[in-house]
Amino acid sequence: MATTVLFFIFAGLAIGCALSTVYHRNPLYGAVSLVGVFVSLSCIYVTLAAPFIAAVQILIYAGAIMVLVIFVIMLLNLDEEKPYRRLNYLYALGGFLGIVLLAQTFFVFVAVNKTPKKTIVNPDETVGKTLSIGANMYTEYLLPVEIVGVLLLMAIIGGVILVRRLSQPELKLVVDNELELRNEADEKDDYRIAL
Amino acid sequence: MEQILKTAFPFLVYVVGLTVVFGIVMGVVAYTVLAERKVLGWIQGRIGPNRVGPWGMFQPFADLLKFIFKEDLVPDKSTKFIYFLAPLVAVTCAMMPMAIYPFGPTITTIDWSFLPFGLGEGIRALPLIVARIDVGLLYVLGITSVGVYGIALAGWSSNNKYSLMGGLRSSAQMISYELAMGASILGVVMLAGTLDLGGIIEAQSRSPWWSRWYIIPQFIGFIVFLIAAFAETNRVPFDLPEAETELVAGFHTEYSALKFALFFMAEYINMFTVSVMCTTLFLGGWYTPFVSYVFPVGSIGYALASFILFMAKVCAFLFFYIWVRGTLPRFRFDQLMNFGWKFLLPLALANVILTIVIVYFLNS
Numbered sequence: 001m002a003t004t005v006l007f008f009i010f011a012g013l014a015i016g017c018a019l020s021t022v023y024h025r026n027p028l029y030g031a032v033s034l035v036g037v038f039v040s041l042s043c044i045y046v047t048l049a050a051p052f053i054a055a056v057q058i059l060i061y062a063g064a065i066m067v068l069v070i071f072v073i074m075l076l077n078l079d080e081e082k083p084y085r086r087l088n089y090l091y092a093l094g095g096f097l098g099i100v101l102l103a104q105t106f107f108v109f110v111a112v113n114k115t116p117k118k119t120i121v122n123p124d125e126t127v128g129k130t131l132s133i134g135a136n137m138y139t140e141y142l143l144p145v146e147i148v149g150v151l152l153l154m155a156i157i158g159g160v161i162l163v164r165r166l167s168q169p170e171l172k173l174v175v176d177n178e179l180e181l182r183n184e185a186d187e188k189d190d191y192r193i194a195l
Numbered sequence: 196m197e198q199i200l201k202t203a204f205p206f207l208v209y210v211v212g213l214t215v216v217f218g219i220v221m222g223v224v225a226y227t228v229l230a231e232r233k234v235l236g237w238i239q240g241r242i243g244p245n246r247v248g249p250w251g252m253f254q255p256f257a258d259l260l261k262f263i264f265k266e267d268l269v270p271d272k273s274t275k276f277i278y279f280l281a282p283l284v285a286v287t288c289a290m291m292p293m294a295i296y297p298f299g300p301t302i303t304t305i306d307w308s309f310l311p312f313g314l315g316e317g318i319r320a321l322p323l324i325v326a327r328i329d330v331g332l333l334y335v336l337g338i339t340s341v342g343v344y345g346i347a348l349a350g351w352s353s354n355n356k357y358s359l360m361g362g363l364r365s366s367a368q369m370i371s372y373e374l375a376m377g378a379s380i381l382g383v384v385m386l387a388g389t390l391d392l393g394g395i396i397e398a399q400s401r402s403p404w405w406s407r408w409y410i411i412p413q414f415i416g417f418i419v420f421l422i423a424a425f426a427e428t429n430r431v432p433f434d435l436p437e438a439e440t441e442l443v444a445g446f447h448t449e450y451s452a453l454k455f456a457l458f459f460m461a462e463y464i465n466m467f468t469v470s471v472m473c474t475t476l477f478l479g480g481w482y483t484p485f486v487s488y489v490f491p492v493g494s495i496g497y498a499l500a501s502f503i504l505f506m507a508k509v510c511a512f513l514f515f516y517i518w519v520r521g522t523l524p525r526f527r528f529d530q531l532m533n534f535g536w537k538f539l540l541p542l543a544l545a546n547v548i549l550t551i552v553i554v555y556f557l558n559s
Contacts, residue, residue: 028277028351035344055333063340067347067370074351074363 285345361445
């Protein structure tokens with residue numbers, strides 16, 4: 001009973017921080033929210049009686065990887081992303097694709113529930129071996145595997161879109177804006193402090 | 196009513212324990228501030244504060260009142276949310292290891308039947324540690340890693356180039372020396388066989404006579420840990436982030452009043468935490484070899500004597516911190532990074548390899 005309540009609290013915190021990560025325009029707020037996600041996950045590991053995994057999660061993810069990300073954000077002095085007003089029609093497209101994703105997830109869920117789940121290996125002699133991992137991945141833990149596949153696809157496509165090369169007229173616009181900003185800075189005193 | 200009390204009793208015990216530990220830590224921190232000023236004064240040929248009470252005993256309260264009543268400035272163009280978050284992160288991460296400080300041995304000779312409602316039945320021991328976590332050492336190292344955020348975010352959110360540079364330098368220094376600190380602890384963990392702080396102390400009490408205190412077999416690890424600890428807590432000779440140009444105070448330039456007091460307090464609590472870790476890992480924590488001949492193990496007298504000796508060891512380390520502050524000059528930033536990566540980390544790893552070889556030959 002207590003573990004259920006705690007799970008919902010920490011899971012709610014994790015989901016809230018994850019939403020906050022993708023919501024903010026300022027990249028630093030996103031990074032700090034991501035640290036919140038990792039800390040919430042670590043608390044969930046503690047409720048699952050895995051204190052080592054929880055400590056190592058904080059040590060590695062929140063303590064090392066996110067510090068690296070925050071360093072990069074601070075050193076590159078990334079500004080807030082200004083919203084592009086010419087891309088308003090993409091909101092509707094995004095909504096439609098979101099519904100397609102939901103349908104896809106529902107289909108995956110139904111298909112996995114229809115799969116027969118029989119263990120075909122002897123658990124005692126194959127624990128930890130590749131055979132048992134593979135067998136369990138495709139029978140008992142099929143749903144998480146399929147959902148992770150969908151998530152990875154989303155992440156890859158999202159990464160490709162975010163760093164896409166702009167077409168020629170858009171590129172000229174972006175470069176002109178940047179040059180204007182830089183020339184403006186040259187007129188005032190521009191300090192360059194070496195690290 | 197009785198049922199509620201019975202179910203809530205373990206939590207009540209934890210709450211009371213944490214309150215007591217919090218009181219001890221706050222008291223020690225307040226008087227460390229005073230001790231620093233007095234000892235620095237004596238080293239520099241003057242007396243420290245002596246106005247506020249006999250020997251300046253009430254100076255910490257005067258300092259606290261001053262911090263509360265100062266004007267609270269918030270820079271105009273700063274990122275407000277992170278500006279307010281940074282001292283909170285710093286002080287929270289400083290206080291979190293409070294739960295696993297091993298203050299003393301378990302007291303087993305108290306008869307708990309004096310508690311009302313039959314709460315005392317079945318209880319045999321009163322451990323003097325609030326929580327014995329299986330992975331205590333990893334917990335402390337993880338919290339120290341997260342404590343870097345307080346400084347990095349403070350430097351960034353002040354909207355001040357000096358603060359940003361000070362904050363980044365300080366974060367770079369802290370993450371570099373975290374590695375050396377972790378590597379220097381590995382030898383102790385290998386000898387003790389556990390990551391639990393109470394378990395490490397018990398392993399030291401059960402060792403052969405030449406390794407009753409792990410400082411003897413692990414003296415290289417001890418030196419590396421001590422130096423890395425100075426760098427982790429941003430103390431002299433590694434306090435470049437705080438006194439960078441002597442005019443601008445680094446990452447906490449733009450913080451005034453109580454927010455600055457939080458950073459200040461976080462630094463001293465970090466000092467206390469690192470001193471406790473040092474005594475636990477290398478000086479046997481509350482275990483001192485001849486106390487068990489004077490008092491029987493598990494009695495209140497043994498626990499009290501062990502606690503007093505533990506606090507004496509911790510205070511010796513705090514005095515050492517203050518002594519070094521009054522004596523050594525400051526590192527330059529490139530010297531600092533060279534020293535951390537090219538000297539301390541290889542030395543700590545060499546210590547680990549040496550320990551592995553010696554333990555293997557001792558066991559075979």
